[in-house]
Amino acid sequence: MPNTRTHAPRGALVFDTRPLGRGAGSALTQKWTAPAPADLRLELVGVPEGTDVALEVRFEAVTEGVLATGTATAPLAGECARCLAPVTSSVTASFQELYLYADGRHDKHDKHDKHDKHEKHDRHDRYDEHEEQDDDERYLDGDLLDLEPAFRDAVVLALPMSPLCREDCPGLCAECGAPLADAGPGHRHEEAVDPRWAALKHLDDQATDQGQATGQMDRRAGAIDLQEG
Numbered sequence: 001m002p003n004t005r006t007h008a009p010r011g012a013l014v015f016d017t018r019p020l021g022r023g024a025g026s027a028l029t030q031k032w033t034a035p036a037p038a039d040l041r042l043e044l045v046g047v048p049e050g051t052d053v054a055l056e057v058r059f060e061a062v063t064e065g066v067l068a069t070g071t072a073t074a075p076l077a078g079e080c081a082r083c084l085a086p087v088t089s090s091v092t093a094s095f096q097e098l099y100l101y102a103d104g105r106h107d108k109h110d111k112h113d114k115h116d117k118h119e120k121h122d123r124h125d126r127y128d129e130h131e132e133q134d135d136d137e138r139y140l141d142g143d144l145l146d147l148e149p150a151f152r153d154a155v156v157l158a159l160p161m162s163p164l165c166r167e168d169c170p171g172l173c174a175e176c177g178a179p180l181a182d183a184g185p186g187h188r189h190e191e192a193v194d195p196r197w198a199a200l201k202h203l204d205d206q207a208t209d210q211g212q213a214t215g216q217m218d219r220r221a222g223a224i225d226l227q228e229g
């Protein structure tokens, strides 16, 4: 099985572009499986860390860098937005990202280097404007192309905001909280207010009236008096 990990000592989502070369038009398609990175999730659903993500990516050398076009398929686990039952499915995300050659640039784009990050901070005043412009651009790190940011953006975008255990999940009963799928179509509660609750409501209204009428009596005390009487 072809595995770029042998070429990518820094991570399963890092591609070494050397086999591709820098001749514009040269292209290479890779298929491999990588463990899912952490924190690939929204509130209700996500890709469990370490699960197998299947990737198929075409790397194409262009004049200014390498264009990566690919799809990733990953397992999903979460809970149904309507009934909170566990949901398992999968997500397929497509991405296309141009990675620019960083030759001749400041190596401030190397995010793996903490020392460099520190220096960047020191130079912040002078480079501020320049850096803001660069935020959308991705760069090769030498010959290495780190797919993770593009992969992460694409997968998170493809995650369902409201995952469902099934398309027609009826959710939970608003009265008792039972999952309606289990409770069955016959599950009902009396629509009219229970007469006993109606009586209590009446008492409560009276208590409020009396409290306001006497002006001195605490409402709560009024309610207690009435219940006892």
Ligand SMILES: [Zn+2]
Residues within 6 Å of the ligand: 080, 081, 082, 083, 084, 085, 164, 165, 166, 169, 170, 171
């Ligand atoms: Zn459900």
Ligand SMILES: [Zn+2]
Residues within 6 Å of the ligand: 173, 174, 175, 176, 177, 178, 187, 188, 189
């Ligand atoms: Zn119910």
